[in-house]
Amino acid sequence: MKFSLATTALVALVSPVSAFAPSHHQQQRTTTTKSIHDKVAKNSQLQAVVTGVKGKPAASREEDLMLTLQVIMDHEQRSTTVSKEQYVQQVEEAKKESDNASYPVDVSVPYDAAARLAYEASDKSVTFEEFEVKYLADAVALVKSKQPVDLSIPYDAAAKLAYEQSDKSMSFADFKPKYLAEAVELVKSKQPVDLSIPYDAAAKLAYEQSDKSMSFADFKPKYLAEAVELVKSKQPVDLSIPYDAAAKLAYEKSDKSMPFPEFEKKYKADAVADVIAKRK
Structure with missing residues (x-):
């Protein structure tokens, strides 16, 4: 099966290893590169062709060279869309992103981490396997020793305490009933006192x-x-003022040359005349 030179050039451009090496025959063709380039530029149909007209191999040597040159030019155009400065900048940014990327850190603690830490701090007089067994046993015993203490109080704790403070002249079995009886009487004596007051x-x-x-x-x-x-x-005093209180007060301050009924009439007539005079 025969391949055109254009097809071979395309394979060489996309392959990490060149598909063909410069030959003596190709070196001779370099003298006509410029003229071929001009022909390719003028021929719009060949600019879009990669392997030949309608996908067929080149029909002539000149067409093969034009197709080869077109493949090279297309590849060069695609490869130069980024300038050297832009490429360097992109590489630096990619490096920064790689340096700043946060990768999950394994913070899990091994089961025997505490034992290994204690072993490193020890004199290492035994192997770690022997040390670990003893360390775990001591740790379990320590945890058990710190369990909650039973703080429940026995029923006869007060009696036992009182017995310990007594002269122990009798056994606890004899002391306990006596102590409980006295405790009951003491509680009864401290019941609320009747503070009700008798009627008399x-x-x-x-x-x-x-x-x-x-x-x-x-x-x-x-x-x-x-x-x-x-x-x-001590009932409330009647503080109401009688109708003739003012007349009586004036009569008490007068010379009482006339009886009160006559004085009252004259006093009321004078009071009315005085009110009328003040309205004018």
Whole structure:
């Protein structure tokens, strides 16, 4: 199977290793490169052809050279879309992104990490395997020793405490019933006191402060009667003002040369005349 020179050039451009090496025959063709380039530029149909007309191999040597040159020119045009400065900048940015990229760090702790750390701090007089077994056993014992302490109080704890503070003249079995009985009596004695006041408490208190010349049965009715009268005497006073209060007050300040009924008539007539005079 024969391949055209254009096809061979295309393979060489996309392959990491050149598909063909410059030959003596190709070197002879370099003298006609410029003229071929001009022909390719003028021929619009060949500019879009890669392997030949309608995909067929080149029909002549000149056509093969033009197609080869067209492949090279297309590749060069695609390769020079980025300038050297832009390429350097892109490489530097890619390097920065690679340096700044955050990669997940494994922070998991191995199961025997604590044991290994303790082993490194030890004198390493035994192997790590032997040290690890002892270390784990000691760690388990330490955890068990720090479990919550039972703080429950036995039922007879108070009795036992009191017995320890006693002279222990009797056994605890004999001391306990006696202690519990006394504790019950102590609780009863501290129950709330009845603070209600009897109906005749005030009379009894007054009778105790009296000379007791009579019995309480005779003293009580007399005391209650006096208490009722005292309460009545302290009822609210009537502060209402009578209609003729002003006339009576003026009469008390007069020489009382006439009786009050005559004075009252004259006082009221003078008061009316005085009011009328002040309206004018």
